Amino acid sequence: MIVFFILAFLTLLFSLLVVTQRNVVHSAMALAATLFVMAVLFLTLDAPMLGVLQILVYAGAIMILILFVIMLLNPLSIEARPAAWWMLGSLGAAALCLQLAALVHRPAVSAEAAVPASFGGPESIAQSLFTDFALPFGLASVLLLVAIIGAVALAQRQR
Amino acid sequence: MQAPIEYYLVLSAVLFAIGVAGVVIRRDVIVILMSIELMLNAVNLTFIAFSRFMGSVEGQVIVFFVMTVAAAEAVVGLAIVISVFRFRQTLDPRDMQLLKW
Amino acid sequence: MIVDLAIVAVKAFLVLFMVLNLAGILGWVERKGSALIQDRIGANRASIFGFAGMGLVNTLIADPIKMLTKEDFIPAHGDRLMHTLAPCLALFPALVTFAVIPFGDVLVVGGREINLQVANLNIGILYIFAMASLSVYGIVIGAWASNNKFSLLGGVRGAAQMVSYEIAMGLSVIGIVIVYGTLEPQAMVRAQGELFWGWLPAWGVVRQPLAFLLFFTAAVAETKRLPFDAPEGESEIVAGYHVEYSGGKFLMFFAGEFAEVVTAAGLVTTLFFGGWQVPYLLRDGFYFPWGSVVSLAPLTVTILQVAAFTVKVLFFCWLQIILRWTLPRFRYDQIMRLGWKMLLPAALVNLFLTAAWIVVRRPV
Numbered sequence: 036m037i038v039f040f041i042l043a044f045l046t047l048l049f050s051l052l053v054v055t056q057r058n059v060v061h062s063a064m065a066l067a068a069t070l071f072v073m074a075v076l077f078l079t080l081d082a083p084m085l086g087v088l089q090i091l092v093y094a095g096a097i098m099i100l101i102l103f104v105i106m107l108l109n110p111l112s113i114e115a116r117p118a119a120w121w122m123l124g125s126l127g128a129a130a131l132c133l134q135l136a137a138l139v140h141r142p143a144v145s146a147e148a149a150v151p152a153s154f155g156g157p158e159s160i161a162q163s164l165f166t167d168f169a170l171p172f173g174l175a176s177v178l179l180l181v182a183i184i185g186a187v188a189l190a191q192r193q194r
Numbered sequence: 195m196q197a198p199i200e201y202y203l204v205l206s207a208v209l210f211a212i213g214v215a216g217v218v219i220r221r222d223v224i225v226i227l228m229s230i231e232l233m234l235n236a237v238n239l240t241f242i243a244f245s246r247f248m249g250s251v252e253g254q255v256i257v258f259f260v261m262t263v264a265a266a267e268a269v270v271g272l273a274i275v276i277s278v279f280r281f282r283q284t285l286d287p288r289d290m291q292l293l294k295w
Numbered sequence: 296m297i298v299d300l301a302i303v304a305v306k307a308f309l310v311l312f313m314v315l316n317l318a319g320i321l322g323w324v325e326r327k328g329s330a331l332i333q334d335r336i337g338a339n340r341a342s343i344f345g346f347a348g349m350g351l352v353n354t355l356i357a358d359p360i361k362m363l364t365k366e367d368f369i370p371a372h373g374d375r376l377m378h379t380l381a382p383c384l385a386l387f388p389a390l391v392t393f394a395v396i397p398f399g400d401v402l403v404v405g406g407r408e409i410n411l412q413v414a415n416l417n418i419g420i421l422y423i424f425a426m427a428s429l430s431v432y433g434i435v436i437g438a439w440a441s442n443n444k445f446s447l448l449g450g451v452r453g454a455a456q457m458v459s460y461e462i463a464m465g466l467s468v469i470g471i472v473i474v475y476g477t478l479e480p481q482a483m484v485r486a487q488g489e490l491f492w493g494w495l496p497a498w499g500v501v502r503q504p505l506a507f508l509l510f511f512t513a514a515v516a517e518t519k520r521l522p523f524d525a526p527e528g529e530s531e532i533v534a535g536y537h538v539e540y541s542g543g544k545f546l547m548f549f550a551g552e553f554a555e556v557v558t559a560a561g562l563v564t565t566l567f568f569g570g571w572q573v574p575y576l577l578r579d580g581f582y583f584p585w586g587s588v589v590s591l592a593p594l595t596v597t598i599l600q601v602a603a604f605t606v607k608v609l610f611f612c613w614l615q616i617i618l619r620w621t622l623p624r625f626r627y628d629q630i631m632r633l634g635w636k637m638l639l640p641a642a643l644v645n646l647f648l649t650a651a652w653i654v655v656r657r658p659v
Contacts, residue, residue: 095428
């Protein structure tokens with residue numbers, strides 16, 4: 036319980052920093068920290084495989100890519116903060132937050148289900164992934180291929 | 195002691211709202227992309243919480259797919275950012291509204 | 296409960312202590328090795344009461360004191376917070392990776408089983424890659440926070456290089472994972488205790504020779520040392536991502552580099568050279584293929600295993616240092632071509648062949 040509160044606090048702190056930091060690199064590092072803390076949250080929910088994948092894919096690949104693009108473009112501009120716009124956006128987000136929180140007032144499940152020790156390990160995920168989700172798995176790999184080709188085509192210099 | 199599921203759901207809702215706020219407020223395409231990642235992660239947290247409390251591993255498999263889509267989305271999004279920056283020297287979405295009527 | 300916690304703490308402390316000290320000693324080996332190769336004597340000036348200890352005093356005492364007492368310089372318009380954070384981010388992944396590398400078999404003391412590994416994760420290999428992928432942050436952030444064009448160039452180069460070689464590294468290990476059918480380092484090492492035809496140890500290098508070459512090359516590239524030191528490139532971009540670092544922070548980058556060397560050596564040993572396995576040594580003694588048996592006490596066996604692991608790690612550290620002083624630096628485009636056009640296809644072919652072999656051999 037205490038662990039959850041510490042992790043939740045850190046997650047919220049870093050994610051707020053993502054939105055409020057005016058420097059892009061600071062935002063990116065805050066997001067990397069958020070993703071890292073969320074990986075630990077996944078561990079508390081018996082999802083060790085996904086926790087590690089979260090670090091590997093999000094923090095290790097996607098965030099590095101974003102940082103790489105930031106350095107490549109090197110915009111070096113600090114964003115202005117129009118007060119009215121920020122106020123409006125924050126209010127809207129708070130309203131959305133209240134609405135979503137109202138939805139979880141009566142969740143469908145209350146108690147934890149009993150799970151085997153191997154829950155969330157590589158075997159159990161692979162079992163599900165390659166039997167029930169074999170077709171989506173294939174489609175996901177095609178999606179990645181399309182994304183690679185699309186990215187190369189978009190970012191390539193026109194000759 | 196494990197925290198009850200409501201806590202995880204509320205945390206996820208707040209994270210999602212922060213992501214939405216980032217998309218609405220910020221005027222830097224890269225930060226907007228990062229806020230979208232934040233929203234995707236909030237959803238991931240919901241999936242994993244439900245997966246744990248309902249005792250079925252399917253939720254985690256869905257998160258696996260969300261990660262795949264997020265990676266593809268980030269790659270294509272950043273490629274678009276690079277090519278737009280090459281033509282217009284800006285990352286501000288307000289300068290990218292030629293197609294807006 | 297408390298005893299268990301204490302055991303974990305002692306193991307963690309021991310591993311950290313060993314890795315950090317080995318990193319320090321490697322600094323000395325590197326100096327002496329380079330001197331040997333370049334026909335010099337090497338560090339031998341600093342001495343305590345006339346005792347120079349073959350340059351050990353220089354490297355282990357004089358150098359750290361010099362670095363720690365230097366001015367800690369942060370460039371104007373640099374980013375103070377990120378500039379300080381970067382060396383920590385560079386050192387951290389190299390140190391925590393060693394947590395899942397087993398340095399001995401399970402030791403039974405007074406009815407209590409002690410697994411000679413800090414953390415036994417069933418996703419150990421993935422954990423290693425997750426941590427390795429974090430080591431890019433130190434370079435990129437350090438480069439950016441220095442507010443220096445050479446730094447930034449080094450950082451961009453480093454990020455591209457490390458991301459490229461991570462892929463080849465991951466794919467080459469998947470072959471090994473398929474062969475052993477586990478992601479658990481301890482189980483992998485145990486599987487390497489088997490024998491082929493009764494005499495050849497079934498080490499990873501025997502089962503997957505191509506994967507070993509690919510993995511070792513990629514691991515050297517990940518440590519950003521010659522011949523893959525384009526991110527630093529003294530002769531072209533001064534010192535790359537750590538141009539603007541001095542004093543203690545530079546020391547951390549430096550220690551991080553050597554810790555990465557130690558970690559790479561540990562990984563190669565664990566995955567491909569049998570980890571703590573000594574050929575023909577079982578739990579209660581040697582069983583040689585020609586039939587003779589030498590019985591040993593369990594504690595002796597454990598000591599032999601830890602010693603074997605240490606010797607193997609030291610060998611691969613030494614190999615990396617010799618490599619560094621033997622090969623010239625690749626040009627940046629050559630590094631990229633090697634990574635994407637040679638290592639990656641070779642790793643894919645290796646993976647495909649391994650998978651095909653498994654399917655043929657074990658029909659479902």
